[in-house]
Amino acid sequence: MKTNTKAVDINRGIGDFAYPERHVRDAGIGLSEKTVHYISDVKEDPDWVREFRLRGLKTFLEKPLPTHWASKDLEAIDFDKIRYYLAPGTAPSRSWDEVPEDIKRTFERLGIPEQERKFLAGVEAQFDSEAVYSNIKKAVGEQGVIFVGSTEGLKNHPEIFRKWFGKVIPIGDNKFSALNSAVFSGGSFIYVPPGVKVKHPLQAYFRINAENFGQFERTLIIADEGSEVTYMEGCTAPKFITVQNWSSNVFNLVTKRGLAHEDAEVKWIDCNIGSRLTMKYPGVIMKGRKARGEVFSIALANDGQHQDTGAKMIHAADETTSNIISKSISIGKGRATYRGLVHVPKHLKHCKNNTECDALLINSTSRTDTYPAITVRGTGNAVQHEASVSQVSSEQIFYMQQRGLTEAQAMSLSVNGFVNDLVRQFPMEYSVELKRLIELEMEGSVG
């Protein structure tokens, strides 16, 4: 792909939305032991975390790029040109007038309150590479649930954090998990105590502003015996999505995993809209008997974007159940890839997996690929896999236009129809927001 080099070009074309970077703490460009020490110093890491990072760096440098499963796009990443750490600046340094009109309009359309818009646009204080959490945190805290940023997690809850950190996602999992281990900042840490069922989905808002900066979150979820938790991302984070939309040069390479103990349930709801390249495969390790894992994911790849998403389900106990439902939409020259890994080892009994992945192509230039890797050994385990690819036909659009809908309206209604059965299972307010986001995305891509 020719445009790849653009991805790491620091000076992108005029008209792009990027503010001058004024970060108080900035690890500079490139990656070395010095970078890692710098991050550890700034974050006041305990020694074991510092060591963990250094081991991560070593593994990262040794491991080749995962070309067998990853995108060619990755070759466009120049690891020496990336900023690996940026911490919040303190003083607001720009005015609302400087914010481009279309971004302001996007905020309006999303119905983001005035005050919040300023924060989002970087007019107020910035929060690069630190997670900002909603006040759900307080409510679940009363049930003993820990829902914090990963930095705070390892500082304030070392007894739980240390036990699981790096075990659920080993450093050597892949080149990017090694990189992540070296430079991680931000991301969530969730611990759900035995028997606690968290009703409302937990969600985190992230913000990326600085150019050429990969977001290296690390999210870890531990669901203890008999507990239930849903973690939701992207679907309702206008901050995240808006920013992704502004910065089509953002690489979103993240490692996320949940661990479900006996009879516990971990659910991911993951929406990926925008971003130049996303590689994200939330996973659940079902470690206890009767544990359940579920990933619902929606990905929308617009022109010039590649959404490489999916799920990993690791069955590690008897009678565990996993369910993956993935829907992707490719628009223009957008490309969506589903990559799924389901692993059931030989000695396990009565495990079940259900995988459904549906792709929708909007234009004839749109692209989708599916790579399911299902390894199920042993007897008495059941897997079910369904995949479909459909296209919005021009006859369908004509039919809808004949009823008075504009082409863009017809497209977004079709896309909504495609994700409808999945979105119906989301809480109401999320589905409404997701619909608006799809509309916005389609508006820009038609005509």
Place this chain on the structure above:
Amino acid sequence: MPLRAGRRKKAEAALASAAKPGIFWVPEMNALVVKDLHVTIAGQEIVRGLSLVVPRGEVHAIMGPNGSGKSTLAKVMAGHPDYEITAGKIAMDDQDLLELEPDERARLGLFLAFQYPSEVPGVTIANFLRAAVQARLPDGEELEATDFYARLYEKMELLGMDRSFTSRAVNEGFSGGEKKRTEILQLAMLEPKYAVLDETDSGLDIDALKTVAHGVNSLRGPDIGILLITHYQRILNYIVPDHVHVMVQGRIVRSGGKELALELEERGYDWARDGAAEPAFTR
């Protein structure tokens, strides 16, 4: 409906030249007008100099053999992008339609009940119609949900449709007859100025035919012009037309009153074609 400046100019120019005798058409304030239309697809001329006037308040029927170009005519009126119009005009209440997008024509009041309606996967009838009705409201005006559903249920009752249909995806897994009924439901909800019904009677059982005909008849009135495309004289017993046209090989070869349908059924298309030394043009 606001017109883009360029389009308005074009429309005005067309009207100005229309006023000169012999050029374009004589303005028809309240009619759907097709004048000397030629349509080509895949290098083949399908509609070959067709003219037709359907005034509001009237029902016209078009009958013609398979492949004579009836559906092509209907789709071209609605603005299907695949067809090339090499000559001729289509206008609705003096508004040139050829310059407009399909959705603009629809919002101006043109409705087409498709011979083969498309499926809209995952989009329920209720949501689809809500979006369509909403698209006709002025900017900033929100559709009142309770009124909408009251009206929807009323129309469904008229067409003998079960309410559970509202939550089914448009045409997805519908039987042929259900699709046709759904087309008429949309017609009833959208209240167009002109409706083209392309073989809405095909595939309907006798009871369904009566119900659908009853639905269409209840919409009949001075505010709507209807063009009914059909192969069968039978439906014309229920929806009695003011005029009948016979279309053969892309042209209207004969026009007459409702008795023409009966005569045609008796004598066949060869008679219709032979009898017309020259393409007939009503009004």
